[in-house]
Amino acid sequence: MYTLVGMRTRLEEVFESRQAQVLAQVITDAYSELVKTSDFNELKEIVGELAEAQKRTELRVEELAQAQKELAEAQKRTEESLQSLIHEHQETRRQLGGLARTVGYGLENQAYKSLPRLLERDFGIVVTEGLKRRWVRDNEGEEIEVNIIGEGERDGKKITIVGECKSHLSKNKVDAFVRRKLERLEGVFDEIFPLIVTHMTSSADVEDYVEKQGIALYYSYDWE
Numbered sequence: 001m002y003t004l005v006g007m008r009t010r011l012e013e014v015f016e017s018r019q020a021q022v023l024a025q026v027i028t029d030a031y032s033e034l035v036k037t038s039d040f041n042e043l044k045e046i047v048g049e050l051a052e053a054q055k056r057t058e059l060r061v062e063e064l065a066q067a068q069k070e071l072a073e074a075q076k077r078t079e080e081s082l083q084s085l086i087h088e089h090q091e092t093r094r095q096l097g098g099l100a101r102t103v104g105y106g107l108e109n110q111a112y113k114s115l116p117r118l119l120e121r122d123f124g125i126v127v128t129e130g131l132k133r134r135w136v137r138d139n140e141g142e143e144i145e146v147n148i149i150g151e152g153e154r155d156g157k158k159i160t161i162v163g164e165c166k167s168h169l170s171k172n173k174v175d176a177f178v179r180r181k182l183e184r185l186e187g188v189f190d191e192i193f194p195l196i197v198t199h200m201t202s203s204a205d206v207e208d209y210v211e212k213q214g215i216a217l218y219y220s221y222d223w224e
Contacts, residue, residue, distance in 0.1 A: 107165045107220060108133060108147055111197045114223040115148070115163075123216070125152045125159060125193060138184035146181060152193070160189035163197060169217075170202035171209050178213060 116127040129151035135143045148163030162185060164177045174196070182194055195216035201207060210217045 107167060107197060107199065110220065110223055111148060111163070111165060111218070115161075115195075115197075115218070118218060118222060119152065119161070119193075119195075119216075123154065123193070125154045125161070127152045127161070131161065131163075136185070137188070139187045140184070142184075144181065144184060146185075148195070148197070154193075157191065159191050159193045161193050161195065162189075163195040165197045167199050168202060169196060169198035169200070169206055169210075171206060174206070174210055174213060174215070177215075 112131045115131055119125040119127060127150055131148050131150035133145065133147055134149055135145050136149065138144050146162060147165045148161065150161045152159045152161050162181060164173075164181065166173050166177075177194075177196060182192065185192060193216070194214065195218065196210060197218050197220070199220050207217060
């Protein structure tokens, strides 16, 4: 396919110079008619619209990139805040655990001093070995920690006192004491006298529940 310049050159080779010029002009004019001004303007308008659309697309891409960056930063701040909350929660649990142990130990320490008098008054049990907290081996040979344990006598018969201290006593905690301590110490001692010491119960029927289990119950205000 010839271009206009190439076609002019070819015509000059075949025709005389003047004739070639006339024919080339005619062909140029005919070619120009193929692309109308209105078509060119329409094409120009379309190209302009495409350029604007491309510009808007690029702007939108930049906005999305910025939004993604802000989202990543927000997520990072959220993760940092979450880690801080987790740390604070762990610290709170640690402090509450320490406080609970302090309250529990205080209850136990007072029980060691007051229970001998109460046990003799209420059950005729004479404590012959000071009450204390210590580790003992259960009927499977495993060591378990007992809050209150000591030896006593009633009517000349040896008794092992096994107790639990709970600041807030519920039926579930009574069951746990039976399951985790009393049942595991069956057969280890000749006779066990079980008791629980507490500040308060979770409901009015807990006292009856403790009594039905054959467990003695004392409140911290019984020390007075």
